[in-house]
Amino acid sequence: MLEAKTNLSKLVDAVESGRETEIILARNGKPVARIVPIEQPERRLGIAEGEFGTLDEEWFREWQALDEVIWKDVLDARWERFERHSRELEEKYGRKRNKSA
Incomplete structure (x- = not known):
């Protein structure tokens, strides 16, 4: 947890950029939280295609x-x-x- 707290900005950047699909945070060796990108609605060009x-x-x-x-x-x-x-x-x-x- 201390490492995640110290490097939170870098962890979020890694998920946001796509370098990591998710990051699991653990306390005393047990998974307790997950950092994942928020799904953005896909912006489509050409929605009237066809x-x-x-x-x-x-x-x-x-x-x-x-x-x-x-x-x-x-x-x-x-x-x-x-x-x-x-x-x-x-x-x-x-x-x-x-x-x-």
């Missing part, structure tokens, strides 16, 4: 084509707003320049 079909090369090509269509619409709308705004500025300030020239 829920949306196979994500293969064909799926990726379809996704890219759809992405291009979506962005084309967004960019076209922004370009139209830019052109409209440019025409409005030209009408507003272009006439004033012509009058002063």
Whole structure:
């Protein structure tokens, strides 16, 4: 027990790192306690795996084509707003320049 008390931090590190799966503490040669790692719930990535079909090369090509269509619409709308705004500025300030020239 005295040795465990003195080296508790090292013992916990050994269990935590996986170097030891468990450490048995004894008093007067009789086992009295066990240091074991606490089971952590497994954190899984991809918990929805298989829920949306196979994500293969064909799926990726379809996704890219759809992405291009979506962005084309967004960019076209922004370009139209830019052109409209440019025409409005030209009408507003272009006439004033012509009058002063």
